[in-house]
Amino acid sequence: xxxxxxxxxxxxxxxxxxxxYLPIVILIIFSFNExxxxxxxxxxxxxxxxxxxxxxxxxxxxxxxLRVALISASIATVLGTLAAITLTRYTRFxxxxxxxxxxxxxxxxxxxxTGLSLLLLFVAIGLDRGFLTVTxxxxxxxxxxxxxxxxxxxxxxxxxxxxxxxxxGAPPVKTFFQVTLPVILPAIISGWMLAFTLSxxxxxxxxxxxxxGATTLPMKIYSQVRLGVTPEINAACTILIAVVALGVIxxxxxxxxxxxxxxxxxxxxxRGA
Amino acid sequence: xxxxxxxxxxxxxxxxxxxSRTFQAMYGRxxxxxxxxxxxxxxxxxxxxxxxxxxSQTQIAMPxxxxxxxxxxxFGGLLDQLRQLSIDNYLWxxxxxxxxxxxxxxxxxxxxxxxxxxxVGYPVAYGMARAPExxxxxxxxxxxxxxxxxxxxxxxxWIGILKPEGLLNxxxxxxxxxxxxxxxxxxNAAIFIGIVYSYLPFMVLPLYSALEKMDYSLIExxxxxxxxxxxxxxxxxxxxxxxxxVAGCLLVFIPAVGEFVIPDLLGGSxxxxxxxxxxxxxxxxxxxxxxxAVAVILLLLLVVPIxxxxxxxARAIEQDR
Amino acid sequence: xxxxxxIRRSFAPWNDPDAKPYIVFENVTKRFGDFTAVNNLxxxxxxxxxxxxxxxxxxxKSTLLRMLAGFDEPTAGRILLDGQDLRGIPPYRRPxxxxxxxxxxxxxxxxxxxxxFGLKQEGMxxxxxxxxxxxxxxxxxxxxxxxRKPHQLSGGQRQRVALARSVAKRPKVLLLDEPLGALDKxxxxxxxxxxxxxxxxxxxxxxxxxxxxxxxxTMADRIAIMDKGEVMQVATPAEVYEAPSSRFVAGFVGNxxxxxxxxSGRENGVARISDGNGLTIKAENxxxxxxxxxxxxxxxxEKIKVSSRKPDDPGVNVVEGEIYDIAYxxxxxxxxVKLADGQxxxxxxxxxxxxxxxxxxxxxxxxxxxxxxxGVVLTR
Numbered sequence: 001x002x003x004x005x006x007x008x009x010x011x012x013x014x015x016x017x018x019x020x021y022l023p024i025v026i027l028i029i030f031s032f033n034e035x036x037x038x039x040x041x042x043x044x045x046x047x048x049x050x051x052x053x054x055x056x057x058x059x060x061x062x063x064x065x066l067r068v069a070l071i072s073a074s075i076a077t078v079l080g081t082l083a084a085i086t087l088t089r090y091t092r093f094x095x096x097x098x099x100x101x102x103x104x105x106x107x108x109x110x111x112x113x114t115g116l117s118l119l120l121l122f123v124a125i126g127l128d129r130g131f132l133t134v135t136x137x138x139x140x141x142x143x144x145x146x147x148x149x150x151x152x153x154x155x156x157x158x159x160x161x162x163x164x165x166x167x168x169g170a171p172p173v174k175t176f177f178q179v180t181l182p183v184i185l186p187a188i189i190s191g192w193m194l195a196f197t198l199s200x201x202x203x204x205x206x207x208x209x210x211x212x213g214a215t216t217l218p219m220k221i222y223s224q225v226r227l228g229v230t231p232e233i234n235a236a237c238t239i240l241i242a243v244v245a246l247g248v249i250x251x252x253x254x255x256x257x258x259x260x261x262x263x264x265x266x267x268x269x270x271r272g273a
Numbered sequence: 274x275x276x277x278x279x280x281x282x283x284x285x286x287x288x289x290x291x292x293s294r295t296f297q298a299m300y301g302r303x304x305x306x307x308x309x310x311x312x313x314x315x316x317x318x319x320x321x322x323x324x325x326x327x328x329s330q331t332q333i334a335m336p337x338x339x340x341x342x343x344x345x346x347x348f349g350g351l352l353d354q355l356r357q358l359s360i361d362n363y364l365w366x367x368x369x370x371x372x373x374x375x376x377x378x379x380x381x382x383x384x385x386x387x388x389x390x391x392x393v394g395y396p397v398a399y400g401m402a403r404a405p406e407x408x409x410x411x412x413x414x415x416x417x418x419x420x421x422x423x424x425x426x427x428x429x430x431w432i433g434i435l436k437p438e439g440l441l442n443x444x445x446x447x448x449x450x451x452x453x454x455x456x457x458x459x460x461n462a463a464i465f466i467g468i469v470y471s472y473l474p475f476m477v478l479p480l481y482s483a484l485e486k487m488d489y490s491l492i493e494x495x496x497x498x499x500x501x502x503x504x505x506x507x508x509x510x511x512x513x514x515x516x517x518x519v520a521g522c523l524l525v526f527i528p529a530v531g532e533f534v535i536p537d538l539l540g541g542s543x544x545x546x547x548x549x550x551x552x553x554x555x556x557x558x559x560x561x562x563x564x565x566a567v568a569v570i571l572l573l574l575l576v577v578p579i580x581x582x583x584x585x586x587a588r589a590i591e592q593d594r
Numbered sequence: 595x596x597x598x599x600x601i602r603r604s605f606a607p608w609n610d611p612d613a614k615p616y617i618v619f620e621n622v623t624k625r626f627g628d629f630t631a632v633n634n635l636x637x638x639x640x641x642x643x644x645x646x647x648x649x650x651x652x653x654x655k656s657t658l659l660r661m662l663a664g665f666d667e668p669t670a671g672r673i674l675l676d677g678q679d680l681r682g683i684p685p686y687r688r689p690x691x692x693x694x695x696x697x698x699x700x701x702x703x704x705x706x707x708x709x710x711f712g713l714k715q716e717g718m719x720x721x722x723x724x725x726x727x728x729x730x731x732x733x734x735x736x737x738x739x740x741x742r743k744p745h746q747l748s749g750g751q752r753q754r755v756a757l758a759r760s761v762a763k764r765p766k767v768l769l770l771d772e773p774l775g776a777l778d779k780x781x782x783x784x785x786x787x788x789x790x791x792x793x794x795x796x797x798x799x800x801x802x803x804x805x806x807x808x809x810x811x812t813m814a815d816r817i818a819i820m821d822k823g824e825v826m827q828v829a830t831p832a833e834v835y836e837a838p839s840s841r842f843v844a845g846f847v848g849n850x851x852x853x854x855x856x857x858s859g860r861e862n863g864v865a866r867i868s869d870g871n872g873l874t875i876k877a878e879n880x881x882x883x884x885x886x887x888x889x890x891x892x893x894x895x896e897k898i899k900v901s902s903r904k905p906d907d908p909g910v911n912v913v914e915g916e917i918y919d920i921a922y923x924x925x926x927x928x929x930x931v932k933l934a935d936g937q938x939x940x941x942x943x944x945x946x947x948x949x950x951x952x953x954x955x956x957x958x959x960x961x962x963x964x965x966x967x968x969g970v971v972l973t974r
Binding site for chain 2: 010090102140244
């Protein structure tokens, strides 16, 4: 069909995707293993899921993680969107270089440094480590990811839409909420989802900044992994993967349906209906 | 007549009220000030604190370091405190070969892994960029999807595969390729695999966007002028994808240098990586000043690549604008 | 000697039965999935010819060019170049070069390196490459820009680099895909003549794809009009304009009035065509149209005269109407005349003098007149 889509290209994409997915698939399969070993198949069983749900420690940790993720993702989305607007719209203000540096650096900053520095800040200002400090830490690093996602959408945003709104009498704030925001909303939503999963996933920063009573799920999983690999962990991981995968797939399906609807509308319009 | 009706219906330009004017003026500044302050307080100030603590003395207390600054003592106290600053922690880092070796081996492991990730990622990105256009969004989503699942889980999955009695060895022995199980887990090889696996999407995405953006007629022009496909790749495609290569390599290299989870779970006890050293210094030895000094040096090590990364990002924004 | 149009041609190998065609498309078909881009097409192009493929976008003209360059292979049929079947020969081994619509200049190379690129592939000696590059730069008048990168050049300069790069290898045939499409109107007109001069100077065969009829008319020796993967007519610009072979060609090139009707009688090569609403005209150039068949009388606006007084020449067609619209264009004026049966005919008058003695205005009674041989009768 396409001369450029050569066997070599097909093979490299296929192998690349296999490499990315095989370990995850294996992990999921062995969560249903009857045996305690995660390397030898001994028949299908869901007993590890049952024992997982009777593990109070894990359930509590999951609840903490979920609350941290929801709160931090929401605040990070607001801050990250503001940062993205600043980066794309205000090209000239004092300290812009420092600002863009502070937005981009956390994307690549080793987590141990971010975690350590935030912990020392909390100690210095006398904030007790716990739920609040983990949330603050997660807001800080995930807002930068949101900023990058939203910024890339803002760069392709047609500014004449805003100019039209102002020409028709809408002041800047109204213009933002009635014109800009609806257009960049998909990017903001995917920014929120990214922030949510980043928070859900984080081990290192949470380990530094959380205190007693605010153990997150990754911390719990990590401490159990250090003791050895068990199907129960596989089961916990499978549930996490399933939640994230369902979320992402649902979002992309909604997107796709909207896209198809748009194409259909455009075709109708073309035909003059 | 209709002209007069219109003129009457439309008011002459009116000035907004004082209240709304102040609000509109504030709006522009607030957009900048809120995220700016947040990042200053939670990103920049903490670094200053790390730097400060790296210069103070270790104490067995909570917090386990002697405070360097405290404004309660006034100006005299401040001078007194300045005199107490010491570079002892840094001297300690130079005295113990452990730290130096950890830095060197982190950089080496990160560099080798980055090259491996590039070798694995380039064909994947190239294949995606040449795929039929209708497939590309799906392929892109498939590459990003694993990134949405927990990093910890993805690293954990490899333990069961790489163990001496793990699935890889079972498979290789099953097909008769090897007799003795390969020892991969708890070696640097396992760390390479872990880093390549975890960071592959970070390499593929910038490469893909550089390759996808490239005008295919350039390749056709090269062929038309007598250049066979492989040579056209090296003369046209490869140099033009260079910005993507730089971005991808930095996105892998910088965080890999300070990586903790991968060396901790997949590497052995003799694996030296600075992220792990810092973690142990902090959690096991509870030596906050030394771990701060370790962090400061790590940051200095990464300052150049981070600045290059930030510059290339800023340039990309300028080009898209 | 009578001839169509205003140009007498000495170069016309297509009229010579002994001339050997240089490029031959033989029953070529190209399908992409369900879509047929080129449908059983045959075409002959002669050496040193400036040949244009003209058509709307999606008519298959670019596919034809890409098959000649070797980027696409025909699904069926074959393409011969100088007697050699091109099937299976990859683009980098074909003695043809292409000038791309986007120019496809390598952004990471200087002008010089771009021009030298193809020569290096041949393994030409370094000194010879330098000499040839200098020659090419001189040809396109870009000597001062040798060290620049493509993004430091204007659109017209880029076009010339692209040309220099594609002719540097002295190809047997140069393919040009919308060569002037990216230039503005004024520059395009200048460049058209430059290209024609360069083609003369280099003695090459040019095959150019364009959707701009004026460009094709100006530059080409012959034009192939394409529609839906098929060639509708291959002829010189004058033939295409004055003797179109079908309604499609007549309507595609230039402005035309199409008077539809049936042949009600023919004698001595003159036919009577009635439109069934009381309009009857005399027409020559009737070809093989039989009495009673449905035809269109196609006539260009500039061949219709408009006047307020009825002309008294009995040999010409005279129809009464009313001035419906006037477009004053400076060099000429176009009148839209509504006839009694409601159809509107366009007639253009050259404003050869500054003052007219027969001024017409909206709603005036007017007479249009044209000779029976001023148009052609089309059956297809």
